[in-house]
Structure formats: C-alpha cells, structure tokens
Amino acid sequence: RSGRLRRWYELMVENKDELARIVTAESGKPLKEAHGEILYSASFLEWFAEEARRVYGDVIPASAKDRRILALKQPVGVAAVITPWNFPSAMITRKVGAALAAGCTVVVKPAEDTPLSALALGELANHAGIPAGVYNVVPCSRQQAPAVGEVLCTDPLVAKISFTGSTATGKILLKHAAGTVKRVSMELGGHAPFIVFDSADVDRAVAGALASKYRNSGQTCVCTNRFLVQKGIHDIFVEKFAKAIEKELHVGNGFDAKTTQGPLINEKAVEKVERHINDAVSQGASIVTGGKRHKLGKNFFEPTLLSNVTTKMLCAQEETFGPLAPVIKFETEAEAIAIANATNVGLAGYFYSQDPAQIWRVAEQLEVGMVGVNEGIISSVESPFGGIKESGLGREGSKYGIDEYLEIKYVCFGGL
Known part of the structure; x- marks a missing residue:
C-alpha cells in the first residue's frame, strides 16, 4: 500500500x-x-x-x-x-x-x-x-x-x-x-475570527489578513469571516488593509497570470455576498473598498472591505464564503474573545499580538480547533485539521x- x-x-x-x-x-x-x-x-x-x-x-x-x-x-x-x-x-x-x-x-x-x-x-x-x-x-x-x-x-x-x-x-x-x-x-462550516490587538505588527497583520480572507476569493472553510480590531490600532489597520486590497488583488479569468481573484462558484454564492453587504450597509456599515459585482459580470465580485460593522449584522453572524471582509472595533481582550466565541461553530481562528502572555491566554481561550498566531495560512499536511462545536x-x-x-x-x- x-x-x-x-x-x-x-x-x-x-x-x-x-x-x-x-x-x-x-x-x-x-x-x-x-x-x-x-x-x-x-x-x-x-x-x-x-x-x-x-x-x-x-x-x-x-x-x-x-x-x-x-x-x-x-x-x-x-x-x-x-x-x-x-x-x-x-x-x-x-x-x-x-x-x-x-x-x-x-x-x-x-x-x-x-x-x-x-x-x-x-x-x-x-x-x-x-x-x-x-x-x-x-x-x-x-x-x-x-x-x-x-x-x-x-x-x-x-x-x-x-x-x-x-x-x-x-x-x-x-x-x-x-x-x-x-x-x-x-x-x-466555520466562522473564523481574525483578531488584531493593539500590540500587533500592523503590516504583518495586514499581510496575514489578505491571505486569510481572499484566498480562493474567500471560498474556504478556514477563511476569516470576521475581523476584530482593537480601538487603538483600528483606523491604521483599515487604511492599510484597504490599500493592500486595491494594490495586490486582481479579479479576472483564472488562466490569466495576473489574476488573484477568480469568480465565485455560482450565482447563489454571489447573491449571498450581496445580501450580507446590503444588510450591513442598511444598519450603518461603511464600504471602504469594493462592494459590488465586478465589471466582468457573471460570478465575479469585487474584493470588499466594510468598516463600522456590528455583531448584529448578518456578515458577523453567518459564514459569507466570499470576498467580504467586515471589520468590528473592540476595546478589551475579554470583549474580543466573547465576540469570537459567540457562535455555534469553531473551526479556525486567528489573532495578531506581540504580547507573549496575551498569546497564551487567547490561544487557549478561543473556542476553535485550529489557531493561527501571527499567521494567516495554517493548513499543512503535518498538522491535525478539524474543528469543535458544530x-x-x-x-x-x-x-x-x-x-x-x-x-x-x-x-x-x-x-x-
């Protein structure tokens, strides 16, 4: 064998x-x-x-x-x-x-x-x-x-x-x-949180966020679905994240060498992304970049970043499975962990911090099967892949x- x-x-x-x-x-x-x-x-x-x-x-x-x-x-x-x-x-x-x-x-x-x-x-x-x-x-x-x-x-x-x-x-x-x-x-299914604490290296966090969220146009079970960013670092993170999205992501045919974002799998997937964006905007969220179907049409969608997101919005409660990054601002570590764990699923979770004590605390408290610490891509053949809860x-x-x-x-x- x-x-x-x-x-x-x-x-x-x-x-x-x-x-x-x-x-x-x-x-x-x-x-x-x-x-x-x-x-x-x-x-x-x-x-x-x-x-x-x-x-x-x-x-x-x-x-x-x-x-x-x-x-x-x-x-x-x-x-x-x-x-x-x-x-x-x-x-x-x-x-x-x-x-x-x-x-x-x-x-x-x-x-x-x-x-x-x-x-x-x-x-x-x-x-x-x-x-x-x-x-x-x-x-x-x-x-x-x-x-x-x-x-x-x-x-x-x-x-x-x-x-x-x-x-x-x-x-x-x-x-x-x-x-x-x-x-x-x-x-x-997953509903992965991506927490950025005030102590984080912002540039590394942005690079990790880009990889974790937009790989396969956001269509992976371990893709980040919710970004939780601490108050002190929130504005600069959102600004740099938006610039990275606009500079590094290119929507197009998968066979084009320049393409980083292909189409979503079908029309139903596109409609779900639109539904989550429309719901968030109707409740006060702001579109920082993207937000609509791409000019290529069909199942192509612009990589999207939302700010002023709250936990009551659909994109913070359901797995989007598309190129949508909603950012929620938080103040304390306990608040971030409570938001991250307030879900019936627990596949992957990510966070960025340079505080060793905080790294141990958060890694142990996140209710997920896999944790990425200062890392946005965690799958490897040597590692046990799987989740907890549902x-x-x-x-x-x-x-x-x-x-x-x-x-x-x-x-x-x-x-x-």
Missing part, C-alpha cells in the same frame, strides 16, 4: 500542470492557486504512504500472570468520501490517502460542480497500480446528490463516512449514518488522520 500511494504521489507531481488546469477550468480558481492546491493535494499521498508503515498496535502488561494483552489496529472497511468544490483535489487525497494507508477501500462522491478532478485522480490511481475497486468515483448531478448521499450513509456495506461541506448538510448525513451507527468524520468531528492529516479509518481490537491470550 505504501509503495502504491507513493507512486500515486509521484504521478500527481509529474502531471501537476494538467491537474491544475482542470481545477481552474471547473472551479475558476486562479492557476497559481490551483498549482498550489495540487502540490498540497499530492503531499497527503506522500504523507500517508509513509504513515501506512506506522500503524502500530500495543502489547499491554496484564494484571494476571497467565495472560497477555494485545491491541491490534485494523481497517474499518469501506469508506464513503463526500467532498466539496472549493478544493476539488486536496479534499479527496486528505481523506483517501489516510483510508488507503489504513487498508480501506473508498467510494468518492465529488461535488457536482467539480467532478473532473476526482476522475483525473482516478486515472492516475490506475497508472499507480491501485487495484480496481479500491478507489471508486461516483459523480452525480445536483438533483441526485441528496439521494446518492443518503445511499452512501445508509448502505450496511459502508462502514465509514467522511464529509467536508456545510454544517447543515453534515447534520443530514449524520442522521442518515446513525441508522447503522457508522464511523463518521465531519469537517463542516464545525465537525475528527481530524484529518497529521499523524492522527489515519486513526479515523482504523478500529482497535483487543485480544486477550489466556492460559499461558
């Missing part, structure tokens, strides 16, 4: 340009970002090719002299993998790499908007020597997606469900999976990721 996963990784790297073009063509992601995703995606196959060799059990000291106790780790069985459109390659390999390394077979249902990346991975899996029936892809239309999801979650032959997507859809799948008590991993169950990547696809069997040898 390790050798074939390694070969799959090598083929992904050899074909990275073609795979990146597929991602850009079906999702609109800028080509530079798509290249980054493919290398990130491939890294999970490399990582789990190595982890496949380290599925260790235990020999446990027994209290009785004539017994020996063993703990074995065994694959759970068939894993159904349901993935989103925003990372159509990486969200597959992060799950499938772990599953195959553990010894499971997989059935992948890719997002309706982006099935081609999953099929391309399947072609390379065949060339890598992954046996037929081990990596399976079931594309479907948007209309058929609920029915296909239900079958995967209720079929008794499926032992494990791994899903990345919205919290609302995750709850539906959990209900389906409960009937046969399946193992589940859920990587669901942001999900389980962890992906890292040394912990393979455990999601393993059962522990206790064996007691007696009469020795």
Whole structure:
C-alpha cells in the first residue's frame, strides 16, 4: 500500500500542470492557486504512504500472570468520501490517502460542480497500480446528490463516512449514518475570527489578513469571516488593509497570470455576498473598498472591505464564503474573545499580538480547533485539521488522520 500511494504521489507531481488546469477550468480558481492546491493535494499521498508503515498496535502488561494483552489496529472497511468544490483535489487525497494507508477501500462522491478532478485522480490511481475497486468515483448531478448521499450513509456495506461541506448538510448525513451507527468524520462550516490587538505588527497583520480572507476569493472553510480590531490600532489597520486590497488583488479569468481573484462558484454564492453587504450597509456599515459585482459580470465580485460593522449584522453572524471582509472595533481582550466565541461553530481562528502572555491566554481561550498566531495560512499536511462545536468531528492529516479509518481490537491470550 505504501509503495502504491507513493507512486500515486509521484504521478500527481509529474502531471501537476494538467491537474491544475482542470481545477481552474471547473472551479475558476486562479492557476497559481490551483498549482498550489495540487502540490498540497499530492503531499497527503506522500504523507500517508509513509504513515501506512506506522500503524502500530500495543502489547499491554496484564494484571494476571497467565495472560497477555494485545491491541491490534485494523481497517474499518469501506469508506464513503463526500467532498466539496472549493478544493476539488486536496479534499479527496486528505481523506483517501489516510483510508488507503489504513487498508480501506473508498467510494468518492465529488461535488457536482467539480467532478473532473476526482476522475483525473482516478486515472492516475490506475497508472499507480491501485487495484480496481479500491478507489471508486461516483459523480452525480445536483438533483441526485441528496439521494446518492443518503445511499452512501445508509448502505450496511459502508462502514465509514467522511464529509467536508456545510454544517447543515453534515447534520443530514449524520442522521442518515446513525441508522447503522457508522464511523463518521465531519469537517463542516466555520466562522473564523481574525483578531488584531493593539500590540500587533500592523503590516504583518495586514499581510496575514489578505491571505486569510481572499484566498480562493474567500471560498474556504478556514477563511476569516470576521475581523476584530482593537480601538487603538483600528483606523491604521483599515487604511492599510484597504490599500493592500486595491494594490495586490486582481479579479479576472483564472488562466490569466495576473489574476488573484477568480469568480465565485455560482450565482447563489454571489447573491449571498450581496445580501450580507446590503444588510450591513442598511444598519450603518461603511464600504471602504469594493462592494459590488465586478465589471466582468457573471460570478465575479469585487474584493470588499466594510468598516463600522456590528455583531448584529448578518456578515458577523453567518459564514459569507466570499470576498467580504467586515471589520468590528473592540476595546478589551475579554470583549474580543466573547465576540469570537459567540457562535455555534469553531473551526479556525486567528489573532495578531506581540504580547507573549496575551498569546497564551487567547490561544487557549478561543473556542476553535485550529489557531493561527501571527499567521494567516495554517493548513499543512503535518498538522491535525478539524474543528469543535458544530464545525465537525475528527481530524484529518497529521499523524492522527489515519486513526479515523482504523478500529482497535483487543485480544486477550489466556492460559499461558
């Protein structure tokens, strides 16, 4: 298994340009970002090719002299993998790499908007020597997606469900999976806060904000959704952030080398961004830059920055999943933490500070599964990815990721 996963990784790297073009063509992601995703995606196959060799059990000291106790780790069985459109390659390999390394077979249902990346991975899996029936892809239309999801979650032959997507859809799948008590991993929605304290390095905070908010046009589950900026640094942060947005972000076709912001995935996504902006402005928020559909039309939207935002506005209460950065002013650390934690989800959170004591306090108090301290991009293959509250169950990547696809069997040898 390790050798074939390694070969799959090598083929992904050899074909990275073609795979990146597929991602850009079906999702609109800028080509530079798509290249980054493919290398990130491939890294999970490399990582789990190595982890496949380290599925260790235990020999446990027994209290009785004539017994020996063993703990074995065994694959759970068939894993159904349901993935989103925003990372159509990486969200597959992060799950499938772990599953195959553990010894499971997989059935992948890719997002309706982006099935081609999953099929391309399947072609390379065949060339890598992954046996037929081990990596399976079931594309479907948007209309058929609920029915296909239900079958995967209720079929008794499926032992494990791994899903990345919205919290609302995750709850539906959990209900389906409960009937046969399946193992589940859920990587669901976020509402990430990005806190900038008075002690922060403003320029570093602006650079981190730009990366955290506008990667993939704001369409990632760990994108910042709410900026909380302390009173003493607020005005200069907003000014520098606006200048950075206007200077460094370029909306356009994903295949254009200058493009940093591609289109949103569909009209519904554009309408949600508009709804959040209109709601905020109607309650007193100010548009600092952007604020409307881009002149390119269709699903293109201007990177937008709002100030004078309050916690009562929709953009401070819901995940926007688009290029909208609302800034809320706060006065005290306790106030910022209260605002950041006042949500039913907890995937990622970020903050900028140069006060060591404050860094420890805030990192421990933020109710999220992942914290970026003076850093706006935190995902890596070595790190455990996942959330708390209604942001999900389980962890992906890292040394912990393979455990999601393993059962522990206790064996007691007696009469020795």
